[in-house]
Amino acid sequence: MQVFDDKSKGRHEAWDIDIYYQEKMRLIITLATVLVLEKCPLRTVIGFEWTYGGSIINQRMLFYAGCRHIDFETQVDWHERRQLLKVAFSEDFHADEATVDIQFNSVRRPTPTHWNTCWDYARARLRVSLLNGLCPQRQKIR
Structure with a gap:
Protein backbone atom coordinates (compact mmCIF):
# COMPACT_ATOMS: atom_id res chain seq x y z
CA MET A 1 0.00 0.00 0.00
CA PHE A 89 0.17 -4.44 -6.94
CA SER A 90 3.52 -5.04 -8.57
CA GLU A 91 2.97 -6.92 -11.77
CA ASP A 92 5.69 -8.50 -13.81
CA PHE A 93 4.06 -8.59 -17.24
CA HIS A 94 3.72 -6.44 -20.30
CA ALA A 95 0.61 -5.88 -22.36
CA ASP A 96 0.20 -3.79 -25.50
CA GLU A 97 -3.37 -2.98 -24.55
CA ALA A 98 -5.73 -3.18 -21.61
CA THR A 99 -9.50 -3.56 -21.38
CA VAL A 100 -10.95 -0.96 -19.04
CA ASP A 101 -14.44 -0.51 -17.68
CA ILE A 102 -16.62 2.43 -18.61
CA GLN A 103 -20.24 2.95 -17.69
CA PHE A 104 -22.28 0.04 -19.12
CA ASN A 105 -19.41 -1.27 -21.28
CA SER A 106 -15.65 -1.66 -21.63
CA VAL A 107 -13.09 -0.38 -24.11
CA ARG A 108 -9.61 -1.44 -25.17
CA ARG A 109 -6.83 1.11 -24.86
CA PRO A 110 -3.13 0.87 -25.68
CA THR A 111 -0.84 0.80 -22.68
CA PRO A 112 1.65 3.67 -22.63
CA THR A 113 5.26 2.95 -23.50
CA HIS A 114 6.36 6.50 -22.73
CA TRP A 115 5.14 9.69 -21.09
CA ASN A 116 6.26 12.43 -23.48
CA THR A 117 3.20 14.61 -23.11
CA CYS A 118 0.71 15.43 -20.37
CA TRP A 119 -1.85 13.45 -22.43
CA ASP A 120 0.37 10.32 -22.22
CA TYR A 121 0.73 10.88 -18.48
CA ALA A 122 -3.02 11.29 -17.92
CA ARG A 123 -3.84 8.29 -20.12
CA ALA A 124 -1.52 6.07 -18.06
CA ARG A 125 -3.44 6.69 -14.86
CA LEU A 126 -6.45 4.48 -15.70
CA ARG A 127 -5.79 0.90 -16.67
CA VAL A 128 -7.10 -2.17 -14.79
CA SER A 129 -10.21 -2.48 -12.66
CA LEU A 130 -9.67 -3.72 -9.15
CA LEU A 131 -13.03 -4.73 -7.74
CA ASN A 132 -13.70 -3.92 -4.11
CA GLY A 133 -17.15 -5.47 -3.82
CA LEU A 134 -18.94 -2.12 -4.10
CA CYS A 135 -17.61 -0.54 -7.27
CA PRO A 136 -14.54 -0.78 -9.51
CA GLN A 137 -11.46 1.12 -8.39
CA ARG A 138 -8.88 2.32 -10.91
CA GLN A 139 -5.51 0.68 -11.15
CA LYS A 140 -2.78 1.27 -13.68
CA ILE A 141 -0.65 -0.94 -15.89
CA ARG A 142 2.71 0.18 -17.24
Whole structure:
Protein backbone atom coordinates (compact mmCIF):
# COMPACT_ATOMS: atom_id res chain seq x y z
CA MET A 1 0.00 0.00 0.00
CA GLN A 2 1.12 3.50 -0.77
CA VAL A 3 0.45 6.89 0.79
CA PHE A 4 0.60 10.24 -1.01
CA ASP A 5 0.18 13.85 0.08
CA ASP A 6 -3.28 15.20 -0.72
CA LYS A 7 -2.55 18.76 -1.77
CA SER A 8 -5.49 19.54 -3.99
CA LYS A 9 -5.41 22.83 -5.83
CA GLY A 10 -9.14 23.46 -5.91
CA ARG A 11 -12.15 23.25 -3.67
CA HIS A 12 -13.05 19.66 -4.63
CA GLU A 13 -10.44 17.81 -2.59
CA ALA A 14 -11.48 14.25 -3.35
CA TRP A 15 -11.56 14.82 -7.10
CA ASP A 16 -8.87 17.45 -7.63
CA ILE A 17 -5.68 15.50 -7.08
CA ASP A 18 -2.42 17.13 -8.13
CA ILE A 19 -1.08 15.49 -11.30
CA TYR A 20 2.37 15.17 -9.69
CA TYR A 21 1.12 13.43 -6.53
CA GLN A 22 3.24 10.33 -7.24
CA GLU A 23 6.50 12.20 -6.75
CA LYS A 24 6.23 11.90 -2.94
CA MET A 25 5.14 8.32 -2.36
CA ARG A 26 5.55 6.55 0.98
CA LEU A 27 5.11 2.80 1.46
CA ILE A 28 3.22 1.31 4.35
CA ILE A 29 5.79 -1.12 5.72
CA THR A 30 4.82 -1.56 9.37
CA LEU A 31 3.29 -5.02 9.50
CA ALA A 32 1.97 -5.59 13.04
CA THR A 33 0.70 -9.17 12.64
CA VAL A 34 0.46 -12.01 10.14
CA LEU A 35 -1.78 -14.99 10.93
CA VAL A 36 -3.09 -18.03 9.08
CA LEU A 37 -6.79 -17.55 9.78
CA GLU A 38 -8.10 -20.58 7.90
CA LYS A 39 -6.55 -23.59 6.22
CA CYS A 40 -8.71 -26.30 4.69
CA PRO A 41 -8.80 -28.28 1.43
CA LEU A 42 -10.95 -25.61 -0.30
CA ARG A 43 -9.16 -22.41 0.71
CA THR A 44 -6.47 -20.79 2.80
CA VAL A 45 -6.90 -17.36 4.40
CA ILE A 46 -3.99 -15.28 5.66
CA GLY A 47 -4.62 -12.18 7.77
CA PHE A 48 -2.41 -9.08 7.91
CA GLU A 49 -2.60 -6.02 10.15
CA TRP A 50 -0.69 -2.96 8.96
CA THR A 51 -0.26 0.31 10.84
CA TYR A 52 0.49 3.78 9.53
CA GLY A 53 0.45 6.81 11.83
CA GLY A 54 -2.79 6.49 13.81
CA SER A 55 -4.42 4.23 11.20
CA ILE A 56 -4.93 0.46 11.08
CA ILE A 57 -5.38 -1.60 7.92
CA ASN A 58 -6.67 -5.16 8.24
CA GLN A 59 -6.30 -7.31 5.17
CA ARG A 60 -7.25 -10.89 4.38
CA MET A 61 -5.67 -12.74 1.45
CA LEU A 62 -7.79 -15.66 0.20
CA PHE A 63 -6.38 -18.51 -1.88
CA TYR A 64 -8.85 -21.00 -3.37
CA ALA A 65 -8.04 -24.56 -4.42
CA GLY A 66 -8.04 -24.90 -8.19
CA CYS A 67 -8.31 -21.13 -8.83
CA ARG A 68 -5.64 -18.89 -10.32
CA HIS A 69 -6.86 -15.67 -8.73
CA ILE A 70 -6.29 -14.32 -5.23
CA ASP A 71 -8.94 -12.33 -3.37
CA PHE A 72 -8.05 -9.48 -1.02
CA GLU A 73 -10.47 -8.19 1.59
CA THR A 74 -9.33 -4.93 3.16
CA GLN A 75 -10.78 -2.88 6.00
CA VAL A 76 -9.26 0.52 6.73
CA ASP A 77 -9.59 2.60 9.90
CA TRP A 78 -8.00 5.77 8.44
CA HIS A 79 -7.15 8.67 10.75
CA GLU A 80 -4.66 10.58 8.59
CA ARG A 81 -5.44 14.05 7.30
CA ARG A 82 -4.75 15.19 3.73
CA GLN A 83 -3.17 11.89 2.74
CA LEU A 84 -4.27 9.48 0.01
CA LEU A 85 -4.14 5.72 0.51
CA LYS A 86 -3.61 3.62 -2.60
CA VAL A 87 -3.53 -0.14 -3.06
CA ALA A 88 -0.87 -1.06 -5.60
CA PHE A 89 0.17 -4.44 -6.94
CA SER A 90 3.52 -5.04 -8.57
CA GLU A 91 2.97 -6.92 -11.77
CA ASP A 92 5.69 -8.50 -13.81
CA PHE A 93 4.06 -8.59 -17.24
CA HIS A 94 3.72 -6.44 -20.30
CA ALA A 95 0.61 -5.88 -22.36
CA ASP A 96 0.20 -3.79 -25.50
CA GLU A 97 -3.37 -2.98 -24.55
CA ALA A 98 -5.73 -3.18 -21.61
CA THR A 99 -9.50 -3.56 -21.38
CA VAL A 100 -10.95 -0.96 -19.04
CA ASP A 101 -14.44 -0.51 -17.68
CA ILE A 102 -16.62 2.43 -18.61
CA GLN A 103 -20.24 2.95 -17.69
CA PHE A 104 -22.28 0.04 -19.12
CA ASN A 105 -19.41 -1.27 -21.28
CA SER A 106 -15.65 -1.66 -21.63
CA VAL A 107 -13.09 -0.38 -24.11
CA ARG A 108 -9.61 -1.44 -25.17
CA ARG A 109 -6.83 1.11 -24.86
CA PRO A 110 -3.13 0.87 -25.68
CA THR A 111 -0.84 0.80 -22.68
CA PRO A 112 1.65 3.67 -22.63
CA THR A 113 5.26 2.95 -23.50
CA HIS A 114 6.36 6.50 -22.73
CA TRP A 115 5.14 9.69 -21.09
CA ASN A 116 6.26 12.43 -23.48
CA THR A 117 3.20 14.61 -23.11
CA CYS A 118 0.71 15.43 -20.37
CA TRP A 119 -1.85 13.45 -22.43
CA ASP A 120 0.37 10.32 -22.22
CA TYR A 121 0.73 10.88 -18.48
CA ALA A 122 -3.02 11.29 -17.92
CA ARG A 123 -3.84 8.29 -20.12
CA ALA A 124 -1.52 6.07 -18.06
CA ARG A 125 -3.44 6.69 -14.86
CA LEU A 126 -6.45 4.48 -15.70
CA ARG A 127 -5.79 0.90 -16.67
CA VAL A 128 -7.10 -2.17 -14.79
CA SER A 129 -10.21 -2.48 -12.66
CA LEU A 130 -9.67 -3.72 -9.15
CA LEU A 131 -13.03 -4.73 -7.74
CA ASN A 132 -13.70 -3.92 -4.11
CA GLY A 133 -17.15 -5.47 -3.82
CA LEU A 134 -18.94 -2.12 -4.10
CA CYS A 135 -17.61 -0.54 -7.27
CA PRO A 136 -14.54 -0.78 -9.51
CA GLN A 137 -11.46 1.12 -8.39
CA ARG A 138 -8.88 2.32 -10.91
CA GLN A 139 -5.51 0.68 -11.15
CA LYS A 140 -2.78 1.27 -13.68
CA ILE A 141 -0.65 -0.94 -15.89
CA ARG A 142 2.71 0.18 -17.24
